[in-house]
Amino acid sequence: MDGLAEIFGVVQQWLFEAAVQRALFALGLGNLLEDGYEATAWFLVGVIQIAVLLAVIGPLQRWRPVEPVLDRATIRTDMLYTVIHRLGVFRIALFFTLEPWFDEAFGALRTEGYGTFHLDQLWPGVTDGAVVSFLIYLVVFDLLGYWIHRAQHQSGLWWRLHSLHHAQRQMTMWSDNRNHLLDDILVDSLLVIAAQLIGVAPGQFIAIVAVTQLSESFQHANLRLWFGRVGERLWVSPRFHRLHHSIGVGHESAGKNTLGGHNFGVLLPWWDMLFKTANFEQRYDPTGVRDQVEQSRDYGRGFWSQQWVGFKRLFGKA
Template identity: 60%
Template sequence: MIGDAVDAITRAFGEVQQWLFESAVQPLLFHAGLGNLVADGYRATGWLLVGLLQIGVMLTLLRALERWRPVEPVTDRAAVRVDVIYTLMHRLGLVRVGLFFAVDPLWDLLIGKLRVWGLPTWSIDGLWPGVTDVALVSFVLYLLLFDLVDYALHRAQHQWGWWWQLHAVHHSQRQMTMWSDNRNHLLDDLIRDTVLVGVALLVGVAPTQFVAIVAITQLVESLSHANVRLSFGRIGQRLLVGPQYHRLHHRIGLGHESGGAGTLGGHNFAVLFPVWDMLFGSARFDTRYEPTGIRDQLPEAGGRDYGRGFWAQQGLGLKRLLRQLPLPGRGDDRARA
């Protein structure tokens, strides 16, 4: 039953991808003299289509939710507009194209070398024969695996001082909306995506499944940043990350700062499944909605500037990172955040 529905969706997606490719992308490629990139262009069309569908869902369903029961009024529209730029860049392919030229060749080279040195191609099916015969089962297993990797990466983004300097771009948004998910330092995106693409190649997940995993993860991330008073209920909030759960991670003073003894240094790092937070002791189910941001942004704490516009945010992030790196001739004056 579910299998049939998935098949139908996959088929329809493939047909639209083919149409979009033939009517727009392929002519453009030939026009630009890039006929040798036709196969890659077809793959890129798939990502573009995913992005268009996501933005469609955001502008209809998520926007309706944000209007229905907003957590707070949008008083800083300019700040939200910057997040819209991040989202369009990310979901409509600019970041993807960058990855294609920077990350993919690197991984192809590395994996090729490792294979020559005898690294076996291992997949879930190799560990547990037969399990991937049922496409849905293998899909769920891969979804869990990638979500665990995401959880670990997110913990590291907060744990390691240099990485936090980049991830702070994401947390510096005090006007959180469904657009805030992609508000990240580009270097932060590059590191995270490099790891995820590497894992995808290592575990041998099928390309169509990888696209679906990324698409679902991103859509849930958009929802979990939305400016809406929404919890999935006592049980539901333990099964899937939602707006209330993730907003707590953005809360000033509680969500993501390392506190004193007895605190865990933040809560609710999970991207899709809260089970990782529950397993590793970082889950917190709290029904209050409080201001989001980083403590040192508050006027009484110094009013630190993380940048208003895109370039300011990127530039300041890079500056913070450089200041954090242990360069020769510099004392250990590194402080977190």
């Protein structure tokens, strides 16, 4: 791991000096060098993730698909979402819009004497080790992710945005980032606030997000795979998460057209087991939202169409 981290650091430094630093100086943004260096890391992580999707998860989908690929156009739209999010376009937009507000708010809190609580300092010499610290923050963020995900389903307003993610009836490894941008802003804002409050270092935060995103891409894959009786209870599998996307099963209460559902875990199924929302049935049902079938509801085809329809749906206009 140390060797891989060293290689990553060398490549990041080279890319930053060869391209990002020069671009910032040319644009008169030399004051953003530190942020540009961090953005370079996000970009490299995204490139690695997409490479893994193409080299590993893609062949697995072709090896054991749940269903044939019939709608390639909607998959191409999902690929656009993936590029926007994984290569940092969405994060750069947040940097120039919301992040200054967060910096100002947390700066004001520190001025008033409210410092950041560092969770990994609970047991000096043990919890502050690199691996232990990473695992602690990973579990904490996963618990937060579980409750955010439940809120997306059980809050009527939030579901109007999040339903776009579930409207994909041709699930593949590209489907994870298929979200309304307002939905992503809400989720990312909550995660950034949590990271600030519990003292996650920027490098650790990037690593946690990278591991989470790659696992989520795998979970959404068109792949007939489960991890066995024990493994299914240790990590979220494609079968476990597909059931969450299944019409009338995963994101509705007891098969009714009401908010609720099963299998909200992001990485760990522990929270679903603990809070009684787990469903470990071995089944592979059609995915989508019930009103697509019963009411022929339109969620949009292309990227901008989906964003506009989602915005109207939020205000009860679609």
